[in-house]
Amino acid sequence: MSDETPDRDDDIVLAGEYALGLLSDDESAAFELRLASEPELRAIYAAWAEDLAAMTEEVAPVAPPASLLPKIEHRLYPDEIRRRHGLWDRFGLAGLAVAVLALGLYVGPELFDRPPAPPSDPAYTARIAAEDGSFVVAAAYDAESDALYLDRREGAATPGRSLELWLIAGDAAPVSLGLLSDDPVTVVQVTDDLRAVLDGGVLAISDEPPGGSPTGAPTGPVVAAGPITES
Amino acid sequence: MSSELQEIEDLIARMAMGNRQAFREIYARTSAKLFGVVLRVLEDRAEAEDVLQEIYIKVWNNAERYRVNGLSPMTWLITIARNAAIDRKRRARPVQSAEMLNEALADPGPGPEAEAVRRSDRERLSGCFGELDDRHAEAVRRAYLDGDTYADLAAHFEVPLNTMRTWLRRSLLKLRECLSR
CATH class of the missing domain: 2.60.40 (Immunoglobulin-like)
Structure with a gap:
């Protein structure tokens, strides 16, 4: 990824880890604070959320009980x-x-x-x-x-x-x-x-x-x- | 956006205005999908039912904030469901995390819409998974679908924790590079 700066790569990885739920509580909280003020980071996170959600297509739906x-x-x-x-x-x-x-x-x-x-x-x-x-x-x-x-x-x-x-x-x-x-x-x-x-x-x-x-x-x-x- | 996604988006908008019939329709259309996702993470029917209740309460309560979060409607619902299931699985992380995320994303600002409306499709994703080492792809899948932590993954693949982190971070970069092509 020659056209990406190392910082952006770091953010791509961090947002991916956040989207996967791999960060510690403290790391997650810090990431969420940054999300609130950094539109570009939000876009990186949103792209992960969209892409990873496609994985759920391999999960069979299960009807919850009518109650x-x-x-x-x-x-x-x-x-x-x-x-x-x-x-x-x-x-x-x-x-x-x-x-x-x-x-x-x-x-x-x-x-x-x-x-x-x-x-x-x-x-x-x-x-x-x-x-x-x-x-x-x-x-x-x-x-x-x-x-x-x-x-x-x-x-x-x-x-x-x-x-x-x-x-x-x-x-x-x-x-x-x-x-x-x-x-x-x-x-x-x-x-x-x-x-x-x-x-x-x-x-x-x-x-x-x-x-x-x-x-x-x-x-x-x-x-x-x-x-x-x-x- | 497909007409079905558009309909779900409209239902969320009506739900945000307190329309109970819209809530019932969202539930009819999405509960089997979300229950499947939750059951996959929790592997316990009673807990999954309990968490599904919390999820739909959250969906109802956060519907008015949906439009500004930059996610497509199904991704929004799946993300709420998955986060709630993983929170329950780990217990240590209280449920508020998903709410904090919603707050964080609720800042309208110059949004990520352009990127987010891009249709994520399974073929594109599985094609990119195919470019990863099998075990690395499996690690990403386990983290997302089963809620595995780095420690769980390191134990499963029998590698040191730091090796696991390195694998996974490299895989994320490769995945993003492939998905952006």
Whole structure:
């Protein structure tokens, strides 16, 4: 880099180390102070942040559990929890059922006497089953609420283990849709990027350590699988 | 900027004005991506869920400062997520670091926009990684994706700490030289 001054090289390295999180606390704090007053250093840092972020494209997305969004919203707008259903208007009644379920997981199960009802007009369905029929889950996807309704009809998790649901689209790595609940019925919220690949995909359930795969990819045996079909 | 990035940028702008529906849409579009990144660093589902909550609270609270930080919208979100995950992994560094960074970057000034809007793409990056020694490329990857420290890297590659620093600093210079071509 003959056209660069040694000082600029030092800053390129320092900004790179900062972006990678390799600096000590003191070094980071000093760097942040310089960032505030040196536009050129900000540009060097921003270039690293952009370039390095491209690395995350090799990390498989993992859908967080549906119960998480209500928890976050409760922390963001604590006074709103009782009026929550207003936010769900655009999702219609089926969406409301999901909201109530997610909220229920948060405020406690005593609100519920009955599990949520399956969608009346699902866009897609799947029968996720073991070859010998010892484990069967019926899946139905409601396009209006982006909710995947799962009804476990046969089989259960091994005590002390969790069952994790995966979506496999084409040759892509399996994407986690979350854990099956201990109750027979689980409802999973499907995110935008995953909805597009439901058609023609395969749903699979694997046996995982409690709390789910620690790696973001299936680690245990697949107990059941089935193709998603348009209904 | 692709239309999808533009849409995310618009959602961030609406979120900055307190639009809760915009927050919900940002979450629907980005939470699986960010959760994957966080899980990769923390390798623990319960901790990752906890950190993901903090991340989206931070995203909501800092949305109004997004426009002046010079990062593209996905980079901004990924950086917040990764920093929060690494802060949690190390515990020693409190969470405020990401906020300090936001403050530091919030100075409008003559910004880095020209450079920052440049589309970072994976092929360009992996092409440049290909020009590094395999182990050096792996070290950069481990630092970014797994949150390894210099000490972690030195232990992993079984080299003295100073050798590790030298490797990595040289790799950063080579990478930047390649990425700037």
